[in-house]
Amino acid sequence: MHGFTYYSSKLSIEEKIALAEYFYEKHGRDLTADSEINRLLGLYRKEISRSCELMEKFGVVTECAMCATQVPGGGCCGAGIEDWYDEFVLLINLLLGRKIPAERLGKKDCLFLGPTGCQLFARHHFCVNYLCLRITDLLSSAELSDLRAQSGKELFLCWQLERILRTKLKNRE
Numbered sequence: 032m033h034g035f036t037y038y039s040s041k042l043s044i045e046e047k048i049a050l051a052e053y054f055y056e057k058h059g060r061d062l063t064a065d066s067e068i069n070r071l072l073g074l075y076r077k078e079i080s081r082s083c084e085l086m087e088k089f090g091v092v093t094e095c096a097m098c099a100t101q102v103p104g105g106g107c108c109g110a111g112i113e114d115w116y117d118e119f120v121l122l123i124n125l126l127l128g129r130k131i132p133a134e135r136l137g138k139k140d141c142l143f144l145g146p147t148g149c150q151l152f153a154r155h156h157f158c159v160n161y162l163c164l165r166i167t168d169l170l171s172s173a174e175l176s177d178l179r180a181q182s183g184k185e186l187f188l189c190w191q192l193e194r195i196l197r198t199k200l201k202n203r204e
């Protein structure tokens with residue numbers, strides 16, 4: 032791709048989304064046919080689903096959806112956080128069959144915030160890890176510890192996938 036760079040902090044979020052889509056169009060089929068990538072994608076999908084189940088069970092989903100969609104600026108989902116994403120986490124969303132939102136709900140909102148909360152499936156470690164006082168007050172210490180342990184499993188798989196994708200794509204571009 033013309034102007035391609037692996038230093039994605041220099042790219043705008045629109046350029047990172049375009050780059051992720053370019054990678055997906057050009058290499059998506061080969062990447063998902065790779066047995067190790069396919070295995071990691073399957074495990075990652077399961078761990079994200081488990082994280083969602085736990086957040087649902089502990090009431091975090093409802094609390095965050097209310098906060099993110101009713102508080103101006105989206106609670107902790109404010110404009111600018113999308114810039115912390117790189118093309119690889121965005122590519123992972125595409126490899127998992129998820130779309131990347133491209134239209135911002137409100138001027139003060141993160142680009143990926145939708146009417147019922149975050150629209151991404153694979154998320155940045157900040158988004159997975161961050162729990163404000165409202166949430167930490169809501170959960171028991173056992174629930175908090177279960178959630179933290181589950182977030183760790185999810186993020187470890189994301190890291191493994193990012194690492195392998197970076198290596199594979201570096202050798203192809």
Ligand code: SF4
Pocket residue numbers: 094095096098099105106107108161162163164165166
């Ligand atoms: S973590 Fe806290 S600030 Fe962020 S969306 Fe949830 S309730 Fe709101």
Ligand code: SF4
Pocket residue numbers: 107108109112113141142143144145148149150151154158
């Ligand atoms: S990516 Fe999702 S969870 Fe993270 S700040 Fe944006 S809307 Fe919130």
